[in-house]
Amino acid sequence: MLLTQEQQQILDGGKGQTxxxxxxxxxxxxxxxxxxxxxxxxGKYNHLVTSFGLKALTPVYELMDxxxxxxxxxxxxxxxxxxxLDKNVPSSFLQDIIFNHFMYSKQxxxxxxxxxxxxxxxxxxxxxxxxxEVGNTPEKGDILSWSESSAVVYANSVLAARCNRNxxxxxxxxxICGFVPRFGLLTDEGRKATWIVEVRTxxxxxxxxxxxxxxxxxxxxxPYIKGLDKWLGTLDDEAKAYLKDMGAATASNGAVGLYHVxxxxxxxxxxxxxxxxxxxxxxxxxxxxxQRVYDSYPVIWKKKDATPKLCFMGCPHMSxxxxxxxxxxxxxxxxxxxxxxxxxxxxFTAAPAVIEKFNATPYAPRLKETGVILSYICPLMYMNNxxxxxxxxxxxxxxxxxxxSARYYTDDEILAQITKGGN
Amino acid sequence: MKEFTGRxxxxxxxxxxxxxxxxxxxxxxxxxxxxxFGDKKATCGDQNNPDLYGKPMAGTALCLPRTIGSxxxxxxxxxxxxxxxxxxxxxxxEPIDSLAAAGAILQDVWLSDSSMPVIDSLGEEFxxxxxxxxxxxxxxxxxxxxx
Numbered sequence: 001m002l003l004t005q006e007q008q009q010i011l012d013g014g015k016g017q018t019x020x021x022x023x024x025x026x027x028x029x030x031x032x033x034x035x036x037x038x039x040x041x042x043g044k045y046n047h048l049v050t051s052f053g054l055k056a057l058t059p060v061y062e063l064m065d066x067x068x069x070x071x072x073x074x075x076x077x078x079x080x081x082x083x084x085l086d087k088n089v090p091s092s093f094l095q096d097i098i099f100n101h102f103m104y105s106k107q108x109x110x111x112x113x114x115x116x117x118x119x120x121x122x123x124x125x126x127x128x129x130x131x132x133e134v135g136n137t138p139e140k141g142d143i144l145s146w147s148e149s150s151a152v153v154y155a156n157s158v159l160a161a162r163c164n165r166n167x168x169x170x171x172x173x174x175x176i177c178g179f180v181p182r183f184g185l186l187t188d189e190g191r192k193a194t195w196i197v198e199v200r201t202x203x204x205x206x207x208x209x210x211x212x213x214x215x216x217x218x219x220x221x222x223p224y225i226k227g228l229d230k231w232l233g234t235l236d237d238e239a240k241a242y243l244k245d246m247g248a249a250t251a252s253n254g255a256v257g258l259y260h261v262x263x264x265x266x267x268x269x270x271x272x273x274x275x276x277x278x279x280x281x282x283x284x285x286x287x288x289x290x291q292r293v294y295d296s297y298p299v300i301w302k303k304k305d306a307t308p309k310l311c312f313m314g315c316p317h318m319s320x321x322x323x324x325x326x327x328x329x330x331x332x333x334x335x336x337x338x339x340x341x342x343x344x345x346x347x348f349t350a351a352p353a354v355i356e357k358f359n360a361t362p363y364a365p366r367l368k369e370t371g372v373i374l375s376y377i378c379p380l381m382y383m384n385n386x387x388x389x390x391x392x393x394x395x396x397x398x399x400x401x402x403x404x405s406a407r408y409y410t411d412d413e414i415l416a417q418i419t420k421g422g423n
Numbered sequence: 424m425k426e427f428t429g430r431x432x433x434x435x436x437x438x439x440x441x442x443x444x445x446x447x448x449x450x451x452x453x454x455x456x457x458x459x460f461g462d463k464k465a466t467c468g469d470q471n472n473p474d475l476y477g478k479p480m481a482g483t484a485l486c487l488p489r490t491i492g493s494x495x496x497x498x499x500x501x502x503x504x505x506x507x508x509x510x511x512x513x514x515x516x517e518p519i520d521s522l523a524a525a526g527a528i529l530q531d532v533w534l535s536d537s538s539m540p541v542i543d544s545l546g547e548e549f550x551x552x553x554x555x556x557x558x559x560x561x562x563x564x565x566x567x568x569x570x
Contacts, residue, residue, distance in 0.1 A: 032432060
């Protein structure tokens with residue numbers, strides 16, 4: 001890899017041994033993928049995946065301490081993934097003990113570290129940092145050093161920024177150094193589609209199901225999706241929320257870092273089918289294929305017909321538009337069922353800044369009236385422990401389904417369950 | 424006995440019994456419970472991985488196609504190494520994914536007392552051949568012997 005004089009100097013220890021090790025880490029990372037150069041990070045803000053003071057990750061906090069002590073802090077301010085705890089979310093006495101005294105006992109300590117390293121503001125915790133209300137929205141062509149798979153795939157696909165699927169720590173090191181190795185999704189060639197996905201469904205496909213099907217088929221490759229523009233129309237708030245959910249499913253059910261949607265996403269609008277590699281494979285998705293994918297999900301609850309004890313919506317975090325839309329839907333569902341409150345404890349999750357905006361609308365008291373709890377929590381972090389894993393939790397998030405024991409249902413099925421009840 | 428040659432991601436020599444995952448290893452789901460609750464054997468906690476679930480991973484030659492899951496993957500591997508609960512080596516049949524690569528490099532650069540050789544691109548035949556419990560030897564040059 002060709003390094004500039006400045007980069008070589010850092011690597012040689014010109015800015016101290018810690019900076020030299022950071023540069024060495026990034027150079028070795030790039031060399032594995034045949035990176036040709038280290039290029040400047042141009043995004044205004046960074047985003048980190050590690051938001052939780054998980055005791056199991058103590059060595060990470062020790063490394064962070066080392067960086068802080070050496071003055072190796074992020075050159076740009078950053079947002080981070082959602083907090084793992086919120087007292088508003090239902091939990092048992094035992095869960096509270098496990099969460100607060102064992103699992104996330106380092107939360108306060110870690111948040112202090114993040115502030116020292118460059119956290120954007122004290123509540124900058126969300127996986128949807130790119131929402132307007134949050135303010136970490138990269139420009140087209142920005143070079144990023146982000147992690148969090150759902151944020152990376154959104155930034156690449158919907159915003160046309162450029163970012164690889166970085167791991168935690170690598171994300172921070174790129175921001176400290178100010179350079180990232182150029183390979184993969186940072187290059188024009190790496191952004192070409194090696195799959196054509198033809199959507200031939202008879203109705204608008206469920207975002208989370210479509211993303212799951214695509215992810216499981218193409219894995220880490222780049223798909224060019226045809227036939228979806230018919231259902232999405234233009235890239236408005238509704239379409240953006242759809243692509244957020246679809247993208248998160250492609251990234252978690254597979255390892256997709258970028259997708260193009262014909263007629264919708266910026267690069268597809270600009271370059272059209274010139275983005276498709278000549279030997280691209282074809283995957284046709286029709287109603288039957290979506291059903292096949294849905295039916296393939298294992299139910300890993302001990303008692304398969306257990307009554308759900310909790311419902312999570314918002315992994316990744318919901319948009320303002322989704323919160324309003326779901327308020328209408330829950331109200332209508334309850335009315336049709338003759339109920340006043342949701343019959344399964346239900347948590348909608350969103351970014352703190354989105355919640356603040358939502359709370360200023362007339363929808364907020366209406367949603368509260370339905371009994372739905374609004375939280376900034378990370379559902380994944382709530383579920384990632386043996387106690388929660390034993391709970392029958394339902395969700396319409398394919399990411400949550402993939403990483404935890406939560407059971408997936410479509411949006412309509414979720415609505416029926418929380419407003420009417422029954423499996 | 425059969426020999427395979429891959430690319431050295433993190434160097435080192437080791438001999439260990441094989442533990443094979445034919446699907447991708449979800450790093451966070453596999454290691455979190457072990458790291459959280461002081462399980463020195465690093466028993467795999469990923470219920471979605473029938474090959475590994477409930478089996479100790481520490482000290483094994485972990486053979487896999489790739490890692491999958493959360494982008495915390497690299498730092499989870501780093502933590503496993505820092506806490507001495509890592510596999511003896513990680514052997515990938517495919518080119519290494521960016522999350523596992525981060526873990527391999529982080530432990531190699533930042534942990535002076537850690538050693539977890541990592542070899543990738545060993546090929547599909549490697550994963551078809553190797554079975555749980557077979558003795559695996561990794562050499563500095565990326566040659567892996569399975570017997």
